[in-house]
Amino acid sequence: MIEWPRRKVLMAMGAAAVSAPVGNAIAARRPIAGMEPEPWFAETTGDLRKDLKAASDTNKVLALIWEQHGCEYCHQMHDVALKQPELIALGKKRFHVLQMDLWGDREFIDFDGEKLSEAKIARGLAVRGTPSTVFYDETGDLVFRMPGYASPEIFFLVYQYVDEEGYQSASLQDWAKLKYGAN
Secondary structure, three states, X not given: OOOOOHHHHHHHHHHHHHXXXXXXXXXHHOOEOOEOOOOOOOOOOOEHHHHHHHHHHOOOEEEEEEEOOOOHHHHHHXXXXXXXXXXXXXXXXXXXXEEEEXXXXXXXXXXXOOEEEHHHHHHHOOOOOOOEXXXXXXXXXXXXXXXXXXXXXXXXXXXXXXXXXXXXXXXXXXXXXXXXXXX
């Protein structure tokens, strides 16, 4: 987990409060102001149950990428890791990725059918740092959590691990050793 100096957290919270759109189901479909999604990201319906079904119907894994305004590591993730051709190809083919705002007040319907803001959903998932990516299987169970920014190679490895359901049999490290013979 990324440790944020208090000043940066307060600045990010202030920026989110000033620029966050008024929450409602229609607002959930709009991109987050100042945080542009990748062209291969999916557009949310505002109902995570429907988003999960859309992912499942297309044989994809639902992934929520949690970000916040002013997050330098989020910018790095977009500028470097998410621009890698191999990750883009795998992401388009096998993942239904939604961009989420850690402090957002857009209203969503969560997996339990409750109407909550993005911020409340993030708190319920114990997402505290950004970027953080959480992956869900077709039943809505959280199967893997990737906290923080990592190199493009690690991002790709994590997406492979989730796509191939490596979490069913091994930790990420053990799975990578078996798959690639890495130490």
